[in-house]
Amino acid sequence: MLNLDVPIVPRLHPASTLSVPETGEQYLVVQATRDQECNYFRISKHTYRLLELMNGTRDLTEIASEYNRRYSGTLDAPQVLQILEKSRLKDWGIVDIDGSAQPVNHPKASYLWMRIKIFPADWVNRAAGLITWAFQPLFFWITLLLTNFTLLGIILLEDLNLQGIRSYFIENSVLALYAWYTATVLFHELGHAAATRRFGARPGAIGFGFYLLSPVFYADVSDAWRLDRGKRIIVNFAGMYMQWVICAGMMLIYLIVNDAFWFYGALFTFVVSLYNFNPFLKYDGYWVLSDALNVPNLRERSNLVLKGIVRALWNGRIPAISWKETLLLLYALCSWGMMLLFLGFIVLINPSEIVRFPAKLFAFFTEIISAGHLPAIALLKAFMIDAIQPISFYLILILSIKKRFYHGK
Numbered sequence: 479m480l481n482l483d484v485p486i487v488p489r490l491h492p493a494s495t496l497s498v499p500e501t502g503e504q505y506l507v508v509q510a511t512r513d514q515e516c517n518y519f520r521i522s523k524h525t526y527r528l529l530e531l532m533n534g535t536r537d538l539t540e541i542a543s544e545y546n547r548r549y550s551g552t553l554d555a556p557q558v559l560q561i562l563e564k565s566r567l568k569d570w571g572i573v574d575i576d577g578s579a580q581p582v583n584h585p586k587a588s589y590l591w592m593r594i595k596i597f598p599a600d601w602v603n604r605a606a607g608l609i610t611w612a613f614q615p616l617f618f619w620i621t622l623l624l625t626n627f628t629l630l631g632i633i634l635l636e637d638l639n640l641q642g643i644r645s646y647f648i649e650n651s652v653l654a655l656y657a658w659y660t661a662t663v664l665f666h667e668l669g670h671a672a673a674t675r676r677f678g679a680r681p682g683a684i685g686f687g688f689y690l691l692s693p694v695f696y697a698d699v700s701d702a703w704r705l706d707r708g709k710r711i712i713v714n715f716a717g718m719y720m721q722w723v724i725c726a727g728m729m730l731i732y733l734i735v736n737d738a739f740w741f742y743g744a745l746f747t748f749v750v751s752l753y754n755f756n757p758f759l760k761y762d763g764y765w766v767l768s769d770a771l772n773v774p775n776l777r778e779r780s781n782l783v784l785k786g787i788v789r790a791l792w793n794g795r796i797p798a799i800s801w802k803e804t805l806l807l808l809y810a811l812c813s814w815g816m817m818l819l820f821l822g823f824i825v826l827i828n829p830s831e832i833v834r835f836p837a838k839l840f841a842f843f844t845e846i847i848s849a850g851h852l853p854a855i856a857l858l859k860a861f862m863i864d865a866i867q868p869i870s871f872y873l874i875l876i877l878s879i880k881k882r883f884y885h886g887k
């Protein structure tokens with residue numbers, strides 16, 4: 479406990495700056511970390527105002543009285559201290575109360591496993607600068623026309639064998655397909671960076687990680703938090719849009735040379751881009767919806783609403799909910815429904831595999847240990863492919879159970 483008899487002069491740690499977008503709809507603390515990256519914290523208007531008053535010479539009492547004078551508040555020094563400590567600004571090393579504050583390196587985007595940087599921020603920034611022209615309105619409309627309308631028009635009007643697409647590519651070259659997929663996805667990430675840059679924020683690195691067992695690329699566009707919601711929505715759509723730009727290019731070539739390869743390529747690129755719409759996993763659609771509803775931490779917040787309503791119903795009351803809570807409730811229900819459907823789907827396809835998997839895994843490892851060497855690559859590969867579904871099943875199960883207990887504490 480700090481002694482309040484000695485004047486305490488809290489200050490904003492030099493690594494942190496305050497930021498507020500033009501629209502003034504949210505308040506941010508931006509904290510530079512040791513690894514040249516930034517952490518972004520949303521704070522309330524009141525906290526922002528308090529931090530603004532900390533000029534390094536005012537003590538707690540002076541901050542409180544200045545706050546009361548400017549905003550006709552009723553704060554006193556212990557309350558100011560309590561706000562600073564309760565908001566964990568001290569723990570994060572944003573507010574320095576006793577001269578010991580250090581910026582913390584928060585694990586960023588913790589839903590990604592094994593994040594590694596591939597392209598550093600400088601490179602990304604330069605490359606993004608080369609494609610900002612793609613965000614010109616005219617170019618946008620041409621892209622939209624060529625991808626969505628022309629593509630759908632050809633699918634509807636011409637007698638193309640859509641079932642044949644998969645086999646067309648698999649027969650021709652799976653490797654080329656993967657290479658193409660990787661290239662479009664990297665371009666997708668560059669799209670997020672380019673939109674960020676176009677609006678005047680600084681794009682970060684592009685890297686690689688795992689999300690729910692799938693390998694994914696990511697673009698660090700956390701500086702877009704400085705932008706207003708509308709611009710952030712465009713930044714989050716920009717990745718998908720870049721894939722449409724590629725798609726439009728292929729459609730154009732198809733329309734000129736009339737070779738099915740280009741059409742299939744365009745369609746493949748388009749279909750791949752649509753995965754990002756899924757708002758129930760943390761893909762781009764999730765962040766768009768979160769900004770559109772103006773609900774940060776959409777998943778957590780919607781689960782809280784669901785929990786509150788279930789609890790109220792359990793206690794025999796019918797809770798009054800706002801339209802926003804209704805939307806959050808809907809989101810939570812759909813989200814859980816999708817998860818259950820997914821789990822149910824895995825169980826239904828191959829129930830015996832799920833049940834027998836732990837025993838199989840045990841047998842697999844005891845065999846390796848008793849043999850004293852690793853199994854042949856082909857055998858290992860076959861085992862891994864068989865294991866993907868059971869592992870996803872158990873992982874999701876374990877994670878949801880863990881989460882429940884963690885929240886229960």
Ligand SMILES: [Zn+2]
Binds near residue numbers: 666667670717718754
């Ligand atoms: Zn994206």
